[in-house]
Amino acid sequence: xxxxxxxxxxxxxxxxxxxxxxxxxxxxxxxxxxxxxxxxxxxxxxxxxxxxxxxxxxxxxxxxxxxxxxxxxxxxxxxxxxxxxxxxxxxxxxxxxxxxxxxxxxxxxxxxxxxxxxxxxxxxxxxxxxxxxxxxxxxxxxxxxxxxxxxxxxxxxxxxxxxxxxxxxxxxxxxxxxxxxxxxxxxxxxxxxxxxxxxxxxxxxxxxxxxxxxxxxxxxxxxxxxxxxxxx
Amino acid sequence: xxxxxxxxxxxxxxxxxxxxxxxxxxxxxxxxxxxxxxxxxxxxxxxxxxxxxxxxxxxxxxxxxxxxxxxxxxxxxxxxxxxxxxxxxxxxxxxxxxxxxxxxxxxxxxxxxxxxxxxxxxxxxxxxxxxxxxxxxxxxxxxxxxxxxxxxxxxxxxxxxxxxxxxxxxxxxxxxxxxxxxxxxxxxxxxxxxxxxxxxxxxxx
Numbered sequence: 001x002x003x004x005x006x007x008x009x010x011x012x013x014x015x016x017x018x019x020x021x022x023x024x025x026x027x028x029x030x031x032x033x034x035x036x037x038x039x040x041x042x043x044x045x046x047x048x049x050x051x052x053x054x055x056x057x058x059x060x061x062x063x064x065x066x067x068x069x070x071x072x073x074x075x076x077x078x079x080x081x082x083x084x085x086x087x088x089x090x091x092x093x094x095x096x097x098x099x100x101x102x103x104x105x106x107x108x109x110x111x112x113x114x115x116x117x118x119x120x121x122x123x124x125x126x127x128x129x130x131x132x133x134x135x136x137x138x139x140x141x142x143x144x145x146x147x148x149x150x151x152x153x154x155x156x157x158x159x160x161x162x163x164x165x166x167x168x169x170x171x172x173x174x175x176x177x178x179x180x181x182x183x184x185x186x187x188x189x190x191x192x193x194x195x196x197x198x199x200x201x202x203x204x205x206x207x208x209x210x211x212x213x214x215x216x217x218x219x220x221x222x223x224x225x226x227x228x229x230x231x232x
Numbered sequence: 233x234x235x236x237x238x239x240x241x242x243x244x245x246x247x248x249x250x251x252x253x254x255x256x257x258x259x260x261x262x263x264x265x266x267x268x269x270x271x272x273x274x275x276x277x278x279x280x281x282x283x284x285x286x287x288x289x290x291x292x293x294x295x296x297x298x299x300x301x302x303x304x305x306x307x308x309x310x311x312x313x314x315x316x317x318x319x320x321x322x323x324x325x326x327x328x329x330x331x332x333x334x335x336x337x338x339x340x341x342x343x344x345x346x347x348x349x350x351x352x353x354x355x356x357x358x359x360x361x362x363x364x365x366x367x368x369x370x371x372x373x374x375x376x377x378x379x380x381x382x383x384x385x386x387x388x389x390x391x392x393x394x395x396x397x398x399x400x401x402x403x404x405x406x407x408x409x410x411x412x413x414x415x416x417x418x419x420x421x422x423x424x425x426x427x428x429x430x431x432x433x434x435x436x437x
Contacts, residue, residue: 007300014307018314025318032325040328142336146266146417149335 040139042067048125048135049098049106071108072097080221082231093218098125104231106134109219113211116203118142120151120211126165130226133175136160148204159195165216165223167193172220174213177205244365247373253346254377254424255431260346264378265420267337271394274382276330278375280323280338282368284315285347289367292355299356308351309342316341346370381423389414 043063046052051066074082075092083092096108108125122138136157143149150156160175167173168189178186178194179202186194197205216223225231253259260281267277288311292299299307320338323331331338341347350370355363386392388411391399399408413419 003300003302007303010298010300011303011306014310018310022314022317025321029321029325033321033328036325036328040332 039063042071044137044139045071045096045108045123048108048123048137050135051098070098070100072099076219076222078221080219080223080225082222095219095222096123104128107222107226109215111136111212111215113215114207115141115143116148116201116207117144120204120208124160124212124215126223126226128226128231130223131164131166133160133163133165143201143204147198148201150198150201151204151208156196156198162192163195164192172216172223174209174216176209176213179205240362240365243362244369247366247370248376249373249431250435252373252377252431253349253370254374255428257349258428259349260344260374261424263337263340263344264374264381264424265417267334268378268382268385268420268423269389269415270333271379271382271386273330273333274378275375276323276327277334277337278371278378280319281341281344281346281374282371284312284319284341285350285371285374286364286367287315288312288347289350289355289363290360292351293358293360293363296356304356305348305352308348312347312351313342346374377424377427380427381420384423385414385419389419 039060043052043058046063046066051070052058052063073094073096074084075088076095077083077089077092082095082097083089094110096110097104098106098108106125106127108123111120111122111124113120113122118141120138120143121140122136124133125135126132127134138152138157141149141151143151163175165172165175173190173193176194178197180199181196182191182194222231247253247256251257254261254264263277263281267273288308291311292308295307316339319341320331323334323338350367354366358366383393387398391397391404391410411419414423
């Protein structure tokens with residue numbers, strides 16, 4: 001009997017010691033981690049509009065400098081009107097504007113999608129015509145490395161560039177990740193609405209397509225305004 | 233007494249070559265396949281594992297007389313898990329990009345059989361200093377193979393080392409091509425197989 005009590009006591013003490021050590025590490029390092037995450041976010045926003053190259057690792061100063069110069073965070077209301085932070089309502093959605101020479105070149109919308117194993121977070125940049133995708137990045141996901149995890153790779157994200165979210169008749173169709181390659185599976189007239197999928201990760205593609213569609217529908221009022229040239 | 237004859241020396245150097253955890257005992261293959269596409273990730277992974285292994289061996293050995301036998305595996309895993317999460321947090325704070333590339337594999341050090349094997353077979357029955365040396369030795373043995381495999385894979389797979397172009401452009405102009413195969417997991421299998429073969433052949437003498 002005393003053996004059991006000893007085991008339980010040992011387990012309790014060990015749990016408390018390990019638990020407090022982890023709490024200490026996690027709270028102590030939190031500030032650094034948050035800074036990294038913020039930096040990574042800015043980097044991904046810039047990457048989605050092609051302001052920084054994927055190959056070179058940019059320094060903290062370049063990223064925050066570029067970000068401060070070109071990116072403006074705004075909110076949109078349910079009519080798709082841009083509102084500044086002070087006037088933002090409860091259900092307004094955030095959007096990042098890429099401003100160059102005092103003109104909006106593109107708008108960047110945060111994408112939160114379901115994945116196969118967890119959430120996928122990224123940014124989708126759409127040019128100021130409200131139709132053409134200028135870039136896509138993923139900064140957080142839990143997909144299987146080598147399969148669904150390829151969504152964070154350049155080759156996959158590059159396929160989004162210059163694709164359209166409208167079909168030939170000007171109807172909204174979103175952008176879809178094909179099962180396999182686009183060539184040969186999708187009719188030629190719709191190639192511009194599809195990107196190549198990842199082999200072995202059709203579920204990730206399915207979830208991400210659905211997430212992109214849902215997000216794009218939410219931002220459709222804003223996209224329409226861009227299409228009608230109501231925002232310069 | 234010569235230093236080569238001491239027990240500590242043997243404990244430290246045996247796992248680096250003779251009874252190397254990967255090429256001698258064929259443990260920890262999964263992570264060795266996954267993180268060896270690039271040299272940089274392989275080195276960080278090797279360091280993280282060496283840190284976890286050294287600390288877990290040391291702390292388990294210090295407590296070896298008080299750990300109740302009936303819950304020893306749970307105790308070992310708790311200690312290992314704590315250390316792994318700690319290492320992961322540190323990487324996230326200071327080497328964010330690499331930690332993103334390593335993704336789940338730092339967390340999966342917990343399930344790396346090298347660590348539990350050393351805790352069970354060595355640290356539970358040996359004094360702290362020797363256990364620490366055993367941990368570092370095994371960690372370095374693991375890292376050594378990882379680095380060798382990563383050099384082979386990055387060099388032949390991408391023509392680079394540490395992300396810098398090593399193979400001159402003149403080679404490509406003359407018709408040389410990167411081996412796409414080395415970037416994939418089977419490339420690592422073959423590289424590890426060749427290392428095991430080499431190691432068995434050399435140490436048989």
